[in-house]
Amino acid sequence: xxxxxxxxxxxxxxxxxxxxxxxxxxxxxxxxxxxxxxxxxxxxxxxxxxxxxxxxxxxxxxxxxxxxxxxxxxxxxxxxxxx
Amino acid sequence: xxxxxxxxxxxxxxxxxxxxxxxxxxxxxxxxxxxxxxxxxxxxxxxxxxxxxxxxxxxxxxxxxxxxxxxxxxxxxxxxxxxxxxxxxxxxxxxxxxxxxxxxxxxxxxxxxxxxxxxxxxxxxxxxxxxxxxxxxxxxxxxxxxxxxxxxxxxxxxxxxxxxxxxxxxxxxxxxxxxxxxxxxxxxxxxxxxxxxxxxxxxxxxxxxxxxxxxxxxxxxxxxxxxxxxxxxxxxxxxxxxxxxxxxxxxxxxxxxxxxxxxxxxxxxxxxxxxxxxxxxxxxxxxxxxxxxxxxxxxxxxxxxxxxxxxxxxxxxxxxxxxxxxxxxxxxxxxxxxxxxxxxx
Numbered sequence: 169x170x171x172x173x174x175x176x177x178x179x180x181x182x183x184x185x186x187x188x189x190x191x192x193x194x195x196x197x198x199x200x201x202x203x204x205x206x207x208x209x210x211x212x213x214x215x216x217x218x219x220x221x222x223x224x225x226x227x228x229x230x231x232x233x234x235x236x237x238x239x240x241x242x243x244x245x246x247x248x249x250x251x
Numbered sequence: 252x253x254x255x256x257x258x259x260x261x262x263x264x265x266x267x268x269x270x271x272x273x274x275x276x277x278x279x280x281x282x283x284x285x286x287x288x289x290x291x292x293x294x295x296x297x298x299x300x301x302x303x304x305x306x307x308x309x310x311x312x313x314x315x316x317x318x319x320x321x322x323x324x325x326x327x328x329x330x331x332x333x334x335x336x337x338x339x340x341x342x343x344x345x346x347x348x349x350x351x352x353x354x355x356x357x358x359x360x361x362x363x364x365x366x367x368x369x370x371x372x373x374x375x376x377x378x379x380x381x382x383x384x385x386x387x388x389x390x391x392x393x394x395x396x397x398x399x400x401x402x403x404x405x406x407x408x409x410x411x412x413x414x415x416x417x418x419x420x421x422x423x424x425x426x427x428x429x430x431x432x433x434x435x436x437x438x439x440x441x442x443x444x445x446x447x448x449x450x451x452x453x454x455x456x457x458x459x460x461x462x463x464x465x466x467x468x469x470x471x472x473x474x475x476x477x478x479x480x481x482x483x484x485x486x487x488x489x490x491x492x493x494x495x496x497x498x499x500x501x502x503x504x505x506x507x508x509x510x511x512x513x514x515x516x517x518x519x520x521x522x523x524x525x526x527x528x529x530x531x532x533x534x535x536x537x538x539x540x541x542x543x544x545x546x547x548x549x550x551x552x553x554x555x556x557x558x559x560x561x562x563x564x565x566x567x568x569x570x571x572x573x574x575x576x577x578x579x580x581x582x583x584x585x586x587x588x589x590x591x592x593x594x595x596x
Contacts, residue, residue, distance in 0.1 A: 182528070183358075183528040183529050183530045183531070184530055184534070185342035185343070185356065185358045185359075185530055185534055185538065186275070186277070186278055186342045186343060186347075187278070187281065187282070187285060187286065187342075187590070188342075188534075190286060191285075191590055194286075195594065211526055211528060212528075213273060213354070213450060213522075213524045214273040214275075214278065214450075217273070217450050218282075218286070218288060218290075221288065221290065222286050222287070222288050225287060238523040238524065238525070238526055239354075239523065239524040239525070239526045240526070
């Protein structure tokens with residue numbers, strides 16, 4: 169399903185330490201327009217669980233969490249567009 | 252010797268649980284203000300409550316020797332605060348960076364090298380006089396004993412710990428019901444997948460760490476050490492062997508940290524979460540400095556996040572209480588300066 173979606177922006181936070189994957193995702197989302205899609209590539213297990221958990225509070229919508237291989241994941245998010 | 256090796260299983264279990272539950276005091280404390288996410292904080296509190304109840308029962312049964320940390324307010328305050336700042340820079344507390352080495356995070360390894368170096372320098376190097384001064388000039392005792400909530404109030408530890416654990420659990424339950432807290436999402440995964448493949452929920456993690464801490468206390472008592480889980484002392488022990496310090500040997504704590512890495516490595520491999528992760532030189536430098544601060548802080552305050560929060564709070568020691576509060580304050584200040592403030596600009 170998520171293969172058909174074209175992300176507006178891609179954020180690669182592989183290798184980053186706690187809490188940069190979460191922080192970078194949230195800051196990027198804040199700058200995006202409503203309806204734009206952010207693709208996050210990450211390999212940090214805690215953030216794979218934590219980012220989806222905290223999106224709702226910011227008003228953004230989780231589209232999908234996909235495992236690419238091993239710890240490598242791809243998260244697709246639709247920005248709420250607070251700006 | 253059997254006692255030392257006999258505990259290896261407990262340690263690997265600890266590493267396994269840390270990795271599966273993503274249990275890290277730094278994330279727990281920092282997330283509460285940074286991401287408004289209390290999930291890991293709840294794990295930590297559950298672990299403290301379970302251990303408080305468990306230690307009390309075990310002291311009552313006479314299988315462990317009650318051993319609260321010493322109270323030297325100056326050292327607890329300064330050391331804890333510096334430790335708190337350090338763990339935010341390092342991206343993990345003492346146990347957090349230890350288990351993440353088992354996941355293949357190079358940044359955690361650099362933090363660990365910093366922690367070990369500074370800890371060793373504070374125990375026996377040029378930082379020793381600072382630690383000694385802070386510890387001896389502000390030390391307070393109750394009679395012959397280290398001050399605890401119990402001996403200050405004049406109550407037996409077992410009674411007070413049991414009462415406190417039960418009251419705190421009830422208060423929490425009421426607050427949770429009032430807030431209609433979302434229970435953890437139900438999943439249809441098999442039990443095996445839940446244990447080995449998916450991350451654990453906060454309640455399972457907290458209970459597991461609490462129970463493992465009880466096992467650790469017992470196992471360490473058999474080895475003649477008599478303290479529950481601790482991290483920094485283990486790394487100092489290993490360094491002393493590396494430096495060929497006379498009389499240095501692999502003690503319970505030293506095997507502890509090895510066990511955590513092996514346990515976390517096994518957990519990460521099974522869950523296919525192991526990967527050598529390179530964060531870039533800038534983060535390597537940042538985590539190393541964080542590690543240095545943690546190492547100095549932990550030795551000065553006579554405890555890292557595990558000794559003070561996970562193992563010390565359940566024993567109601569005043570030193571651990573003050574140490575824990577300082578760690579939280581240091582972490583919040585650092586999280587505010589590094590992450591929150593730049594965002595508001």
